[in-house]
Amino acid sequence: MENDGINADPLELEKFSQLAHRWWDPNSEFKPLHEINPLRMDYIEQFSGLKGKTILDVGCGGGILSEGMAVRGANVTGIDLSDKALKVAKLHLLESGQQVDYRKITVESLATEQPHHFDIVTCMEMLEHVPDPHSVVQACAQLAKPGGWVFFSTINRNPKSYLFAIIGAEYILQLLPRGTHEYAKFIKPSELARMARAANLTGEKIIGMTYNPITQVYALEPDSSVNYIMAYRA
Numbered sequence: 001m002e003n004d005g006i007n008a009d010p011l012e013l014e015k016f017s018q019l020a021h022r023w024w025d026p027n028s029e030f031k032p033l034h035e036i037n038p039l040r041m042d043y044i045e046q047f048s049g050l051k052g053k054t055i056l057d058v059g060c061g062g063g064i065l066s067e068g069m070a071v072r073g074a075n076v077t078g079i080d081l082s083d084k085a086l087k088v089a090k091l092h093l094l095e096s097g098q099q100v101d102y103r104k105i106t107v108e109s110l111a112t113e114q115p116h117h118f119d120i121v122t123c124m125e126m127l128e129h130v131p132d133p134h135s136v137v138q139a140c141a142q143l144a145k146p147g148g149w150v151f152f153s154t155i156n157r158n159p160k161s162y163l164f165a166i167i168g169a170e171y172i173l174q175l176l177p178r179g180t181h182e183y184a185k186f187i188k189p190s191e192l193a194r195m196a197r198a199a200n201l202t203g204e205k206i207i208g209m210t211y212n213p214i215t216q217v218y219a220l221e222p223d224s225s226v227n228y229i230m231a232y233r234a
């Protein structure tokens with residue numbers, strides 16, 4: 001569903017708004033994001049470092065990644081379209097004393113406003129919630145400086161990811177509320193790679209993000225069959 005020509009699904013935004021007050025509770029529905037956060041920040045740092053970098057975090061939600069990168073010394077702008085998530089993100093800055101510039105703006109509009117502005121663009125766990133992920137990938141590429149880095153994470157689309165990301169995470173382990181994810185919106189790495197190539201992104205790297213339900217530990221591993229991160233240069 002499109003929203004007055006804006007590349008956003010109002011129902012998706014509403015889902016996140018409804019849960020937003022629990023964003024910073026590490027035992028809430030956002031527990032998985034809290035737990036993967038150090039892993040993904042370490043992964044980004046391997047490529048480019050974070051200290052002193054100008055970073056855009058697209059679909060920042062309550063700010064777990066944005067603020068985490070600010071703690072590591074980055075100058076972060078976080079954008080989202082959920083008013084409540086942005087409000088929670090801003091309130092949390094009062095508690096943490098960190099600085100992040102949170103804005104409600106579409107990534108496509110920001111790409112027109114500030115093209116080639118950011119050293120790093122992150123777009124994590126967001127593409128599978130938008131009607132047109134191509135357009136988001138294109139805008140992220142445009143927002144990065146030439147030679148800058150762009151990172152996407154999302155969920156693969158295959159029977160295993162259906163089993164793990166929907167049946168396992170939402171129904172059996174109840175790590176996420178039912179209805180968090182829609183299988184048809186999952187994105188195969190080959191599809192994301194095609195979108196990235198069309199946006200002139202290069203130097204592709206991919207890493208899997210796995211969850212072991214027995215040890216309850218997340219890890220970065222070559223297995224990209226469920227969750228994965230792709231890194232590119234603009």
Ligand SMILES: C[S@@+](CC[C@H](N)C(=O)[O-])C[C@H]1O[C@@H](n2cnc3c(N)ncnc32)[C@H](O)[C@@H]1O
Pocket residue numbers: 007008009012013016017033058059060061062063064065079080081082085106107123124125126129130
């Ligand atoms: C699963 S959360 C991920 C939050 C954050 N990126 C992270 O990984 O910690 C998805 C976020 O994408 C946001 N979102 C969904 N559609 C969006 C859009 N079209 N533009 C910007 N943000 C969007 C939601 O409001 C929500 O905050």
